[in-house]
Amino acid sequence: MAHVSIIGTGNMGSALAGLVTKGGHTVESFNSSDADKPVTGEVVVLAVPYPAVAEVLAQRGGQLAGKVVVDITNPLNFETFDDLVVPADSSAAAGIAAALPTAKVVKAFNINFAATLSSADIGGQTTTVLIAGDDADAKALLADIVTAGGLRAIDAGALKRARELESLALLQIGLAAGEKVSWTGGFAVVP
Amino acid sequence: MAHVSIIGTGNMGSALAGLVTKGGHTVESFNSSDADKPVTGEVVVLAVPYPAVAEVLAQRGGQLAGKVVVDITNPLNFETFDDLVVPADSSAAAGIAAALPTAKVVKAFNINFAATLSSADIGGQTTTVLIAGDDADAKALLADIVTAGGLRAIDAGALKRARELESLALLQIGLAAGEKVSWTGGFAVVP
Numbered sequence: 001m002a003h004v005s006i007i008g009t010g011n012m013g014s015a016l017a018g019l020v021t022k023g024g025h026t027v028e029s030f031n032s033s034d035a036d037k038p039v040t041g042e043v044v045v046l047a048v049p050y051p052a053v054a055e056v057l058a059q060r061g062g063q064l065a066g067k068v069v070v071d072i073t074n075p076l077n078f079e080t081f082d083d084l085v086v087p088a089d090s091s092a093a094a095g096i097a098a099a100l101p102t103a104k105v106v107k108a109f110n111i112n113f114a115a116t117l118s119s120a121d122i123g124g125q126t127t128t129v130l131i132a133g134d135d136a137d138a139k140a141l142l143a144d145i146v147t148a149g150g151l152r153a154i155d156a157g158a159l160k161r162a163r164e165l166e167s168l169a170l171l172q173i174g175l176a177a178g179e180k181v182s183w184t185g186g187f188a189v190v191p
Numbered sequence: 192m193a194h195v196s197i198i199g200t201g202n203m204g205s206a207l208a209g210l211v212t213k214g215g216h217t218v219e220s221f222n223s224s225d226a227d228k229p230v231t232g233e234v235v236v237l238a239v240p241y242p243a244v245a246e247v248l249a250q251r252g253g254q255l256a257g258k259v260v261v262d263i264t265n266p267l268n269f270e271t272f273d274d275l276v277v278p279a280d281s282s283a284a285a286g287i288a289a290a291l292p293t294a295k296v297v298k299a300f301n302i303n304f305a306a307t308l309s310s311a312d313i314g315g316q317t318t319t320v321l322i323a324g325d326d327a328d329a330k331a332l333l334a335d336i337v338t339a340g341g342l343r344a345i346d347a348g349a350l351k352r353a354r355e356l357e358s359l360a361l362l363q364i365g366l367a368a369g370e371k372v373s374w375t376g377g378f379a380v381v382p
Contacts (some may be wrong), residue, residue: 038212082351088280123381124315130362156362159272168378169357171321171347179346181382187359189366190314190376 001025002145005039007056008047011114012072016047019117023148039063044068045139046111049078050085050092057099065102068138071162072109074169081174084166093132093162106133106142107162112167113176115184120150128152128189132161154189192216193336198247199238200337202305207238210308214339233257234332236300237263240269241276241283255285256293259329262353263300265360272365275347275357284323284353297333298353299325301360304367306375311341318381319343323352345380 002025004102006013009031012055029042029189034050039154044064048056050073058066075092077083086092097105108131116122129146133139143153156165194217197204200222205253206217211297219232223243235255239247241264248255268274268285277283288296299322307313322339322344324330334344347356 088278088354123332123379125379125381137303154366157365157373161365162363163279164358164362167355168362171352171355171359174348174352175345175380178348180347181380185381187378188314188316188381190316190379191373 001041003028003041005030005041006046007039007045007046007060010047012109013045013047013112015047015117016028016072019149019151020145022150023145025145025148026163035059039142041067043070043145045072046096047072049073049107050075053092053096055095061100064100067103068140068141069096069100069105070109071096071101071105071107074110074166074173075127076173081170081177084170086166089163091162091166093159093166099158104133104135104138105159106131106135106138107159107165107182108132108142110165111172111187113183116186117151119184122188125188125190126152126153130154130165130189131158132156132159134159136185139157152189193234194219194232195333195336196221196232196235197238198230198236198251201238203300204236206305206308207263207300210340210342211336213341214336216336216339217282226250226339231257234259234261236263238263239289240318241266244283244287248287249295252291255291258273258294259326259332260287260291260294260296261300261333262296262298265357265364267361267364272361272368275361276375277357280354282353282357284350284357288350295326295329296322296354297322297326297329298349298350299323301335302363302378304377305367307377308342309374312381314376316379316381317343319345321345321347321356321380323347323356324351325350327341343380
């Protein structure tokens with residue numbers, strides 16, 4: 001059984017807490033008033049908006065040493081929905097990995113709308129979580145948590161693939177914000 | 192009724208010819224031995240592998256003036272499936288648009304595997320074509336052709352979005368090449 005710390009109690013943090021507990025794992029959740037409470041999970045999910053990541057890393061960088069750190073963020077320009085705010089050849093995940101050199105950073109959940117995590121369904125397909133990262137054990141642990149919670153997990157490759165996962169999310173969020181797809185839809189992964 | 196010139200007779204060119212004719216539009220197809228035959232369609236589809244685009248533009252650049260040019264290419268490094276070969280902040284489509292300043296370049300079909308164009312189905316969803324471009328009339332014309340052929344079309348925004356569409360394709364082709372999804376699956380757009 002894994003113990004998972006989820007930083008952030010918004011739509012995504014709540015949906016992820018539900019997913020983890022559904023699979024029989026334990027969760028501790030942290031909101032913005034819990035800055036002084038240390039994380040104790042071996043897996044820590046950064047379920048905060050991208051602009052809040054820097055503060056979380058400043059507060060908790062030391063606590064994250066050696067842990068599996070799950071980056072679910074999307075570094076969008078949320079004023080325009082037209083750009084990412086990270087370098088075009090990089091990703092939010094790469095930046096987080098650089099800031100946490102001993103953590104095992106994985107990118108996951110950033111292309112999953114919260115509703116599809118809770119329902120486990122997107123257009124008749126089981127919601128699939130794409131997991132990118134450079135540590136195979138970290139990816140396998142997260143995949144176990146995902147599948148125990150009733151979703152599918154696919155290893156999407158190295159952490160380098162976070163660039164494409166974040167690009168996909170820019171496209172998907174733009175389509176949803178523009179009412180071309182709903183927030184219960186988007187891109188489904190078909191086997 | 193639109194007349195559509197399709198340059199390329201591979202899997203994608205063949206599937207697109209079927210789609211266009213299914214919708215009651217007319218098609219002329221060109222293979223690599225047709226270099227001297229001019230295109231006559233008001234819509235021209237570049238259904239060749241990305242490395243062949245430069246030669247097509249060199250041969251036919253003048254013929255494409257003023258036309259709707261549909262770029263379906265994916266500028267992958269096909270040796271590694273690990274990178275795109277265009278600048279990280281740009282796209283194949285942007286390069287083609289720069290080379291054809293009077294053409295109306297749209298990006299489309301690059302995230303649709305050929306089988307899903309022919310079957311009109313991906314995981315129980317109607318196959319959806321995302322169309323990005325800077326000319327609204329060009330996008331509307333292509334959307335009409337797509338919907339007449341039995342698929343869904345969604346305006347994905349400006350040609351700038353080709354960057355994300357090509358990133359998505361890198362991810363999707365990598366998943367298929369790695370047997371994580373099949374060539375009849377991939378990313379379905381769920382409304």
